[in-house]
Amino acid sequence: MNSYRKAGWLLPVVAIILPLFIGGLPSALNLAILVGIYFTVCIGLTLIFGIGGQLSLAPAAFYGLGAYTSALLSTRLGVPVLLGFVAAGVLCGVIGWLLARPLLRLRAVYLAIATLAFGDILNTLIRANSEITGGSSGIVNLPSPALGSFEFNTPLRYYFLVWAIALFALWIGNNIVKSRIGIGLRGLAESEIGAASCGIDVARYKAWMFTIGAILPGVAGGLLVHYLGFISPDSFTTQFSILIVMILAVGGRDSLLGALTGAILVTVLPIMLASYEKYSPVIFAVLFLGSVMFMPKGLAGAAMAAMSKWRRSRND
């Protein structure tokens, strides 16, 4: 608990001073922006997988839904991009809320398959209606977000926008984890009946976590495509959902620190491994399998355990 609170202060400070060191390096700044975007996605999913213990394969669907919402609003209707992000969050939240109750009646693999089917439907609808969505070819030259006349059109400006949103998401996530709901959600992961018998309204908490787990990827999706300036359905496939699940498992799926670790891994690992060309998936798979088998709480969990062990040994 203590280390959480420390991290809660540390991260904004690091986020603000980091550009002083890496502002001149385009690759590093690019990485930092993407980490911020994936961090927002991962916070949402940590609530669903880690703390709620549910295997949802819908992240790509909401990520894509949010991305298309803000991309289409800005290019087709001229809505300011920042408003588009808000609309993305609202739309994903509403759909998440509506789907939550029927979906979350399903357990384990049934939930995974139903959420997968939901993603498939969205992807096909996007591809099939090319007059509106640009179809499989996507849309290029998406505008940058702007606040009045201030445009977030350089990587450095975009960096601050992304991390402002990511830290806001972290604040929400942190409050949920600590709140009655969060304790309820943890109860869910332990035992549903146990949670119910403690007077926790299981269905409502599940719906809550699912909704927030839809809003955050939705906003992040908008952030991603307006950063890249380009959108296509190829970025929001089942493979993406599965990649997020895998990366969260490696990072540590039951803490927000794990979400950050996961976000860093999902950004940095493919870029680092890319030089291995066709061997990069082999290396990724070995790293993934190894960490699932030897680090059940993920990198974050392993680091925490190592740290508390070290502290204990120092105190002895």
Add this chain to the structure above:
Amino acid sequence: MTHHHSSIARRHFIAFVAATVAAITPQAYAQSNAPIKIGAILDQSGPVAPLGQFTRAGIDMALKEVNAAGGVRGRQIELVSLNSESKPDLAASLAVRLSGDADVMAIIGGNFASSSNSIGATVEKQAIAYITPTALLNDAQAKWKYSYFTLAEFSDMAKQILVYAQKKGYKKAGLIRVEREYGEQGSKFLHQFAAQYGVTLVAEERGADGDRDFTAQLTKIRQANPDFLVVWFANPGGSLVLKNARQLGMTQPMMAPISMDGSVTIKLAGQAAEGVVITSQIAGSEPLPRQKAFIDAYAKAHPDAPEPNSFEAVGYDLVKMTVEALKKVDPPYTRAKVRDAINALDYQGAGTVVKYKNRNGPSEETLVMIQASKGHFVLAK
């Protein structure tokens, strides 16, 4: 005992992680006679991997030739090749990574529209020249200043198919197409131009490349009784469409775009491939003069499968074009100079013909109409 076993495994795993990290750490390089670097972003895994691997094979051939001939002004060409895993957003990050390496003079790669789109959008901001083995899709891309395309445009492919149909006197077209960007583009342009060539589209059906059976779609097309069938697909789906159509007793001539090019179509569709007409950029067994050198070299390197496909040929061209541009630049090399040299290219290669001064896509001569005949591809009559 199991505990002991797992601790050994864990130690091996940690050693593996350490080795991976060590291997990625950048090595120091010598400045003076250092090789000239070209960055490559190829989709070597994921659904587009077949195209990425074809391109890579062509690139390798060209690199070997160029470096054996002494490189450019005594400096070897070094390829910094990265795998973008069929993920457009990863491709964009890799483009940023490559542009962060000051020695990389140009970027090649991107194996499908989404990845060349996102690499293109990135290089426009990073100001580094980029040549891609994909097709120019839209007006926005035509205005780009750093991105150059080598694959024939979909509008040209559609027109070529319609020209061929008109020549043969076919009036009614049936279309079955893949639910991806190239199928969508093909459909769009066939619809747009059909009337000009006296052709009507009487049926259009869609499918996914991984589908296991297309007889339901083909049955509906058969009911419209078209004169010819356009199969806008890639393998293996496209070959299955050919087989399913013949199996249903459809005897109409069949035509396909470049995505079906290559001996793999004959391997997969067997008898059903016989006679299929494809808009390609190379005819393996009947090369044009500009293609002769590449095909001979290819046959020497692959004696058991001597006929390259368009993607291998274009991959080969990517390196040759960059080298030709580098040769025209006075050292010291800068990205701006290299970009200008590429922009000035007037190049007739194995897989593509470009005059980038006019536009950043290839010229119409790039396309060749080929036909499967007795297990080989010959120029279509």
Add this chain to the structure above:
Amino acid sequence: MDLSAALQFVFSGITIGAFYAFVALGVSIVFSSSGIVNFAQGQFVMLGGMVAATLAANAHWPVPVAMLCGVVAAAAGGAVMARLFVLPMLRAGEFPLILVTLGLGVLIEALAVVFWGTDPQMLDSLLKIEPLRVMGATLSSDSITILCVLAIALIAFTQFLRRTRWGRAMRATAIDRDVAASLGINVRAVIVLSFTMAAAFGGLAGALLTPIISTGAQSGFQMTLKAITAAVLGGVASPIGAVAGGLLLGMIEAMSSGYVSSTYQNVIASVVLIVLLFLRPRGLFTALTRQA
């Protein structure tokens, strides 16, 4: 629309469905004996197909021998997977086990791409019989072969479950691992056996399907997803349910492609799936087939 077209849609559905059913059978075998959803099942289909095609095309082995080798290779892969990766994780819980099978799937595919490249491989048909032609509709000989083998495999497997010592042990393990152990059943051996058998069925499916659609090193994962969907539709805990789910899914796809729109065939299949899951969260055919 005329009868001939309708019949062709049915044949199309059967062909697609037999494919899904065969892969779904493997998913169900593992699930019903160990409660594990094997996200690597499609990779065994791929392995069976690739090994058979490579031996037949490159080494020119006779097709039936090559197919048999494909089945053996897949089965061996299943056994190794269960022994080295699943058993050590047995006590770790459902989520980590899914992740392990997922990771293995990714690993097997990545290695296959390095070994075989991405070119799809082709194989001659096992039986060169005439296609079935009824009222202008055609069912290919390969589809007929698959349907027959699928029926035989399903009957053989349910009889194995009903009548043999290890079959009963598998069912008992599925119901309650601890009770099964208390009866002297080596639960770990049962799990290895079920992975091996599922992989063998997967390899057989791969070998038989290659002549129709060809097999590529990257085809496994998509098959896994379709198979799990089919199994979930029919009831993942029952082999008969899984096979029925596969046929149903294939039929829905072909019918929506034939009568509604090929653009929306996946949407329709997905909507049907979601609605059925809401109505019957444990699958359609579970109640009917609990015994088998």
Add this chain to the structure above:
Amino acid sequence: MLSINNLSAGYGDVQVLFDVSLTVNPGQCVALLGPNGAGKTTLLRTVCGFIRPLRGKIELFGKSIGGHPVHRVVGTGVAQVMQGRQVLGPMSVRDNLLLGAHVTMAREGAEGVRKLLGEIYELFPILLERENAFAASLSGGEQQMLAIGRALMSRPKAILLDEPSMGLAPRIVEHIGHVLRRIKETGITMLLVEQNPELAFALADRCSVIESGHIVLEGATEELRSHGRVAELYLGQAG
């Protein structure tokens, strides 16, 4: 034949058994008595192999079995009737019985198992009557008989029984006691965990009382029956 020496065991960080020692001689029946949560079931589950012992020795027929997997313990000739009539509900009565013969089948073949099945049906005629019914459809007493019959299908030299009387009507408990006595007469060794002292005293040659993971009393049934502490605990007589 079964000897437990200074056994300690538990779940995770929670130790339940502390230096427990117990011996069951061939052909004898030993009853283990104790209140809820004393560690009776933990002891049985440790002997069976479900729980790895922390310290101490478990020997069967002179061979150490501590930490062996469950199925191997059963293979040495020890059958288990687990707590709560753990029949496999979705399977038929006959299949449940045949599953009990998983080990026997390998030794004696199909013919031997068929003979054995006949013997069990003779002992429990009701099971023959309900042969093809789902085990879940049986009444509580019938399920307990099925569980015992299934255990006998492995032709055990010893049986470990965990509260066979739990939740059953007195008339049925009496019937089960009768059956168990017949089984004992065939020379099968028994370790019986019971809360019902009448059944335990009726069957057991010796009794041990366990409280909070320690054996607090041990002796011949006759001696214990008159022991004040036992009377106070189990027979409801204020001492």
